[in-house]
Amino acid sequence: MKHENGLGAPSDSCAVVVGGGTMGADVAVVLLRAACKTWVVEPRQEAHGEIRRKVHANLEAIGKPRNIELLQTVRSIDDVDWSRIDLMIECVPEVLDIKRSLFKQLADKAPSSVILASNSSSFPISQIAEGLPTQGRMAGLHFFMPAHIVPLVEVVLGPDTDNSVAQALRAFMRRCGSVPILVRKDVPGFIANRLQHALGREAFSLIQEGIASPEDIDAAVRFGFGFRYLAAGPIMQKEHAGLDVHAAAAATIYPTLSNTAVPPPVLASKPQDGTIGMKSGKGFYEWTDETILAERQRYNRVLRAGLEILGDELPRIDP
Numbered sequence: 365m366k367h368e369n370g371l372g373a374p375s376d377s378c379a380v381v382v383g384g385g386t387m388g389a390d391v392a393v394v395l396l397r398a399a400c401k402t403w404v405v406e407p408r409q410e411a412h413g414e415i416r417r418k419v420h421a422n423l424e425a426i427g428k429p430r431n432i433e434l435l436q437t438v439r440s441i442d443d444v445d446w447s448r449i450d451l452m453i454e455c456v457p458e459v460l461d462i463k464r465s466l467f468k469q470l471a472d473k474a475p476s477s478v479i480l481a482s483n484s485s486s487f488p489i490s491q492i493a494e495g496l497p498t499q500g501r502m503a504g505l506h507f508f509m510p511a512h513i514v515p516l517v518e519v520v521l522g523p524d525t526d527n528s529v530a531q532a533l534r535a536f537m538r539r540c541g542s543v544p545i546l547v548r549k550d551v552p553g554f555i556a557n558r559l560q561h562a563l564g565r566e567a568f569s570l571i572q573e574g575i576a577s578p579e580d581i582d583a584a585v586r587f588g589f590g591f592r593y594l595a596a597g598p599i600m601q602k603e604h605a606g607l608d609v610h611a612a613a614a615a616t617i618y619p620t621l622s623n624t625a626v627p628p629p630v631l632a633s634k635p636q637d638g639t640i641g642m643k644s645g646k647g648f649y650e651w652t653d654e655t656i657l658a659e660r661q662r663y664n665r666v667l668r669a670g671l672e673i674l675g676d677e678l679p680r681i682d683p
């Protein structure tokens with residue numbers, strides 16, 4: 365049975381992912397693995413073959429290669445048959461004007477039953493939705509890279525988002541095998557990116573101050589407290605440890621933590637210098653084509669092993 369906002373079973377539903385870049389192609393896999401008919405809108409026609417190849421390989425890896433038949437790639441939102449669509453997930457670049465212009469066009473094109481979601485990493489949905497008549501059916505739907513492996517998705521409510529839209533998205537994403545959480549207030553960065561950036565601010569400040577090397581910071585997280593995160597989040601872990609000890613340590617450490625309002629020079633200089641990580645061959649580490657390939661293979665293998673470990677704790681895909 366269809367939800368009042370148009371989200372029924374994934375296999376009865378039709379979604380559009382607008383933007384077929386890094387995130388869009390992987391978000392399409394999340395939908396297709398639950399047999400949701402999926403259109404990907406990508407203006408770069410030359411990228412369509414690669415999107416299809418990547419989506420197919422990722423479906424094959426989970427034993428669902430035939431679901432690729434449910435994928436359609438088009439160049440423009442004008443090529444979509446909007447009368448058939450239940451859900452739109454925007455995955456265009458993190459530029460406010462691009463997002464606002466897209467949602468403005470969708471206000472005319474997408475019938476009122478279509479839920480309009482944004483995968484923005486940081487913009488409050490109210491900022492993207494400002495002045496639009498579609499505010500009630502707009503919500504954030506924030507995935508993590510790689511979206512087809514990392515289970516979490518944040519459902520972000522703006523002040524005008526209908527609660528039924530958030531509930532429909534939450535139920536739908538669970539059926540796609542994701543772990544949805546609700547972000548009840550429309551703050552920049554939502555929940556997970558606020559946490560990541562709080563950690564990142566301190567990490568980059570420790571490098572800036574010469575207290576730690578990038579290698580040692582990565583080791584401190586991966587082999588120290590980050591290692592425990594697969595088993596327990598930061599609140600649950602302190603239930604194990606004792607909140608008394610944690611509160612005492614917090615009182616000593618908090619006043620000394622970085623509270624800089626801008627990225628420290630060691631980070632801010634990187635985009636200026638063009639040393640932005642694997643994409644440019646150098647970031648905090650040095651890269652060659654061979655080391656990038658090896659690192660990506662190692663990274664994906666460990667992430668997939670993490671999925672195996674979580675196993676029964678994850679929602680079962682329910683097409």
Ligand SMILES: NC(=O)c1ccc[n+]([C@@H]2O[C@H](COP(=O)([O-])OP(=O)(O)OC[C@H]3O[C@@H](n4cnc5c(N)ncnc54)[C@H](O)[C@@H]3O)[C@@H](O)[C@H]2O)c1
Binds near residue numbers: 384459506507
């Ligand atoms: N990369 C990440 O780690 C990550 C994680 C979570 C969320 N996000 C968010 O997801 C969104 C997309 O990020 P990405 O990393 O996939 O970017 P990307 O640059 O890899 O992909 C964006 C795609 O959108 C296309 N595009 C540009 N304008 C368009 C338009 N008007 N209509 C349709 N397509 C258009 C581009 O051709 C490109 O293929 C951003 O808001 C980003 O903040 C990114």
Ligand SMILES: O=C(O)[C@@H](O)[C@@H](O)[C@H](O)[C@@H](O)CO
Binds near residue numbers: 484557
């Ligand atoms: O970690 C992720 O994949 C996401 O939180 C992203 O939204 C994003 O690219 C962040 O890296 C931005 O800090």
